[in-house]
Amino acid sequence: MVNHNSSGEEIFKTPEEETREELIKQGGIFYEEIKDPETQEIKKYVNILGIRVETYTTKEDIEKLVKGSEKEKIQPLILSELDQQMMRKIAETYSLNQALLFEGDPGLGKTFLSKKFTKLIHGSEAPILLLQGTPRTSELDILGHWAPKGLTEAENEKFKETLKQYSETGDLKVLRADLDAKIISLSERLKQKTIDQPLFQSEFGNLVQDYENKSKEAMLKMAQLLGETRNNVEWEFKEGPLIKMYKGISWKNKNGETIKRDGYPLIVDEFDLIPSNYQQIFLTIGGEKGQLSNEIYFHGNTGQTIFPRGKDASIAFTSNFPEKTPGRATVVGPMTDRVVWSVVDSQLAQQKEEAIIDYTMSSGREKPKLEEIYTTPPAENTIDFRNPKNEKIAKILATVIKMFKNQFDLYYRQVGDYLGEGTSKIPREQRMETSVRNSLRVIDYLSKFQYKDPKTGIIDFSESLKRAMKLYYIDRLVDKDARDKIELVLDDILGGVTGPRIDYLGKQLTIKETLQKMTENLQLSPEELKRRKEETEAAEFAAMATDIDKAKKDLIGKIKDPDILKALENI
Amino acid sequence: MSNIDTQQLKNLIEATDSVTHEELGETNLFDNALIIFESGSTGNAQDIQKLLSDGKANIIEITSPYDYQTFANKIVEVNREGQWLIVDVKTDIHPNVISVLKSVAEENVVRINNYEDQDIFEMKLNNETRIIFCIKRDLLEKTISYPYFLNLFGPVISVA
Numbered sequence: 248m249v250n251h252n253s254s255g256e257e258i259f260k261t262p263e264e265e266t267r268e269e270l271i272k273q274g275g276i277f278y279e280e281i282k283d284p285e286t287q288e289i290k291k292y293v294n295i296l297g298i299r300v301e302t303y304t305t306k307e308d309i310e311k312l313v314k315g316s317e318k319e320k321i322q323p324l325i326l327s328e329l330d331q332q333m334m335r336k337i338a339e340t341y342s343l344n345q346a347l348l349f350e351g352d353p354g355l356g357k358t359f360l361s362k363k364f365t366k367l368i369h370g371s372e373a374p375i376l377l378l379q380g381t382p383r384t385s386e387l388d389i390l391g392h393w394a395p396k397g398l399t400e401a402e403n404e405k406f407k408e409t410l411k412q413y414s415e416t417g418d419l420k421v422l423r424a425d426l427d428a429k430i431i432s433l434s435e436r437l438k439q440k441t442i443d444q445p446l447f448q449s450e451f452g453n454l455v456q457d458y459e460n461k462s463k464e465a466m467l468k469m470a471q472l473l474g475e476t477r478n479n480v481e482w483e484f485k486e487g488p489l490i491k492m493y494k495g496i497s498w499k500n501k502n503g504e505t506i507k508r509d510g511y512p513l514i515v516d517e518f519d520l521i522p523s524n525y526q527q528i529f530l531t532i533g534g535e536k537g538q539l540s541n542e543i544y545f546h547g548n549t550g551q552t553i554f555p556r557g558k559d560a561s562i563a564f565t566s567n568f569p570e571k572t573p574g575r576a577t578v579v580g581p582m583t584d585r586v587v588w589s590v591v592d593s594q595l596a597q598q599k600e601e602a603i604i605d606y607t608m609s610s611g612r613e614k615p616k617l618e619e620i621y622t623t624p625p626a627e628n629t630i631d632f633r634n635p636k637n638e639k640i641a642k643i644l645a646t647v648i649k650m651f652k653n654q655f656d657l658y659y660r661q662v663g664d665y666l667g668e669g670t671s672k673i674p675r676e677q678r679m680e681t682s683v684r685n686s687l688r689v690i691d692y693l694s695k696f697q698y699k700d701p702k703t704g705i706i707d708f709s710e711s712l713k714r715a716m717k718l719y720y721i722d723r724l725v726d727k728d729a730r731d732k733i734e735l736v737l738d739d740i741l742g743g744v745t746g747p748r749i750d751y752l753g754k755q756l757t758i759k760e761t762l763q764k765m766t767e768n769l770q771l772s773p774e775e776l777k778r779r780k781e782e783t784e785a786a787e788f789a790a791m792a793t794d795i796d797k798a799k800k801d802l803i804g805k806i807k808d809p810d811i812l813k814a815l816e817n818i
Numbered sequence: 819m820s821n822i823d824t825q826q827l828k829n830l831i832e833a834t835d836s837v838t839h840e841e842l843g844e845t846n847l848f849d850n851a852l853i854i855f856e857s858g859s860t861g862n863a864q865d866i867q868k869l870l871s872d873g874k875a876n877i878i879e880i881t882s883p884y885d886y887q888t889f890a891n892k893i894v895e896v897n898r899e900g901q902w903l904i905v906d907v908k909t910d911i912h913p914n915v916i917s918v919l920k921s922v923a924e925e926n927v928v929r930i931n932n933y934e935d936q937d938i939f940e941m942k943l944n945n946e947t948r949i950i951f952c953i954k955r956d957l958l959e960k961t962i963s964y965p966y967f968l969n970l971f972g973p974v975i976s977v978a
Contacts, residue, residue, distance in 0.1 A: 320845070320846065322844060322845060353966070353969070358924075359924075374929070374937070374938035374940050375929065375938070375940075376931075376937075376938055377917065377921075377929070378917075379913055379914075379916050379917035379920060380913075381913040381916050381963065381964045382963040382964065382965075383883060383910065383911075383912065383913050383963055383964075384913045388913055388914070391932075485932040486932070486937075487931075488931060491931075491937055496937035496938060497937060498936065498937065498938065499936075516920075517966075520964070520965070572965055575965065
């Protein structure tokens with residue numbers, strides 16, 4: 248798009264720059280409509296800190312959710328740096344069909360932002376599908392259970408009355424009384440020694456058998472009677488939140504219209520509180536390539552039911568640090584691999600508290616700044632590195648992913664992770680497992696989210712890799728020292744002194760440099776490439792000339808022989 | 819009424835009635851209240867009900883950790899009528915009850931899954947409705963399994 252400055256000169260802005268400007272203007276989140284180039288259909292999106300996600304709701308509704316509404320008592324959404332980081336992760340993982348888990352102290356906004364995200368996609372009136380984790384949560388709460396189909400108030404009362412009458416005057420009561428009387432009589436005969444022990448036991452067994460047969464008949468009769476009280480005592484399966492997530496839900500809006508969704512976002516709050524054997528039910532969400540599974544299975548009385556994943560299905564978990572509360576359970580190892588595990592940054596958490604205080608005390612005048620890293624949108628057009636013609640780029644990316652993963656795993660095995668600071672650090676009880684799923688998530692991320700170098704305008708794979716590795720690996724760690732060290736490892740791999748070198752067009756380049764050259768070749772026109780090459784060579788020549796001049800001056804300063812000096816000056 | 823400090827209870831009732839709190843972008847959130855009866859206390863949930871005007875409060879017991887329907891039915895009923903609900907806790911609490919307490923405390927919403935033929939039943943908390951839980955100290959410390967139980971409440975008092 249072409250704009251003009253105050254002098255009337257044309258200023259070309261890239262779509263990414265325009266998006267960024269809009270984000271800053273709108274507080275980090277805005278509504279947009281885009282025509283699908285293939286179908287020509289206008290699609291509705293909410294742009295959340297640069298990540299575009301399809302929405303069902305309207306521009307006005309999104310503005311209400313972001314800017315607030317006094318009339319409807321909706322507070323404006325103020326995003327501290329921590330909120331920006333979390334919200335961005337929610338949007339990214341949602342776009343990639345990946346399950347997300349936030350681990351952190353209570354009160355940081357983990358659940359709040361997940362709920363807000365649901366509303367941004369489905370509307371401010373949309374319900375929230377939430378499963379509260381507690382030590383009592385079981386498969387009945389997660390998957391669902393059978394229950395009698397809802398009776399009307401009158402039916403319910405008649406049903407209860409019939410049951411009451413039957414239990415007080417029915418056959419079962421008579422049978423029981425009869426059995427008790429016969430047992431007393433038998434015991435008396437044993438006591439009086441009119442029968443011996445073996446005979447007592449034999450007759451006792453006959454009495455019990457007789458009672459069981461007759462009470463079975465009575466139960467059947469009671470069931471029939473209950474059936475006559477209501478035409479059919481029907482039972483229905485009450486689907487739990489996990490099934491609703493995959494299958495979808497419906498609700499009535501304020502106009503009485505039924506809204507249906509194919510799949511729905513599920514928030515599992517305080518997941519770590521759920522007993523570990525029931526946590527494992529959620530392993531079923533793990534699908535191929537680290538994404539959500541395409542279906543889940545339910546094994547009930549009628550056999551196996553398959554619930555395919557609806558297009559709007561997503562899941563976000565929240566968890567607290569088990570180390571901080573005595574007697575708390577960790578999340579089971581395999582689950583840590585099924586999710587994108589994200590520890591809430593404790594430094595940013597502290598800054599958030601301060602930002603909230605400043606905002607409140609200033610009556611909303613002092614708002615937190617929108618950080619560049621969270622308002623830089625990914626490139627509109629990405630490089631398809633899985634295309635065979637871009638094989639070399641793919642190989643280099645694969646090399647980085649493998650090297651970094653190995654280094655991360657080694658560090659984690661040898662050093663582990665810690666909670667706390669300085670001398671009060673304690674080793675983490677919560678363990679992480681990362682399989683190939685995590686590496687595949689990185690690849691998915693790089694396929695969809697590539698970032699441009701703001702100076703050159705070309706795709707910067709190094710930056711994109713850093714973002715991906717942070718999301719999928721580094722942010723699993725709590726200990727800041729560990730995170731810093733791992734980041735240095737990545738920097739080194741990409742372009743450090745001890746990092747690998749690649750022979751590219753006769754030069755030994757770092758990975759970062761190689762990727763830069765490769766993407767330049769892909770994205771720049773031959774004329775632009777030639778121009779940049781000439782510029783680079785000129786700059787290199789100028790730098791070399793400066794170095795020679797400096798060396799010459801240094802040398803001249805040290806030599807006293809006038810003949811040698813004259814010869815040097817003529818160089 | 820048993821021999822307990824009624825002024826303390828009246829203060830709690832007043833605080834529950836009039837005080838609201840803010841929570842991450844939500845304001846004017848009403849609080850759930852909690853009364854802890856210390857061992858040896860002769861107080862009970864009925865004492866609270868008597869302090870409220872006639873017909874203002876309903877009282878139920880939680881007697882099974884597997885039952886949430888009783889609580890769900892009652893909270894919806896009192897919310898429709900703008901009444902208070904006093905809950906006498908006799909055992910551990912079902913996760914769905916915890917979930918309702920949380921949604922009330924954090925959003926002023928009564929939210930129950932699979933209720934009244936709705937996938938997700940949501941009802942804005944009536945401005946006049948409040949929830950007071952009553953529990954014995956012993957039960958609170960030894961039986962309530964949800965570790966953040968106290969965080970679900972605003973005004974909390976301990977009655978000797």
